[in-house]
Amino acid sequence: MGWTKMQYYQVHCSELYLRRCHPLFQQASSVSLKMVSTAGKMRNLIVFVVILQLTITTESNGEFKFGDIIAFPRELKCPCKTFTYKHYAVYVGPKEMDGKNKEHNIFQRTGPVIRLLPKPSLSDCIFDTLNTAETHMKDNYLDTHPKFKVGSEDEIAARITEKRGKCGVYGPRANNCEHLATYVRYGVSISLQLNQDAAKHCINDPTLDIQEIRKIIGPDPETACDTLCSKEPNRGPG
Structure with missing residues (x-):
């Protein structure tokens, strides 16, 4: 689901809380002088769980905003x-746009989009639905660079329409x-494949x-992939 660390800790801690407080339900079923106190603890527990659920729901729904870049870490099993490389998409959410269905919430370059005219193609830029079962995360990595400006909602929508x-x-290296x-998101086409084996094979x-861009947003660890990719020249970012 792409949960944040905060969501994981909240769920984990709530499970511990429920596990430790589970005897309260047994105590509540017996008639004793402690019944009022136990009932109060149960009410507190219910309130805690309700608040926890509302918090998780709010954070999950607010995980992405319109125009956020979503990264999907992927692997190719070579001999x-x-x-390693990353696939990328842009979150569009429920915003109504031409050519977008209600179930669509991302915009990405993917396939198959099979056509022969005007040019043969097995991939194109389309609206699609986020697969929450696949590992993914927000990756607006150029937001911290002073030379890259995040577009307004209207600008981002116009670029999608374009x-x-x-x-x-x-092109896995030059048009991915x-x-x-x-x-x-920024009005500039760039592919860095940060921290991935594919990083050395991007064309911009x-x-x-x-190099200057990489220094500002953070250096990659060294990846010795030249020999590997010479065997698979067409492999690269998705």
């Missing part, structure tokens, strides 16, 4: 090692899902100082 069904020929997600606009 010599596991090759790109929907018009993303051109897919991360290039789309960063363009939608030569006018961008990629």
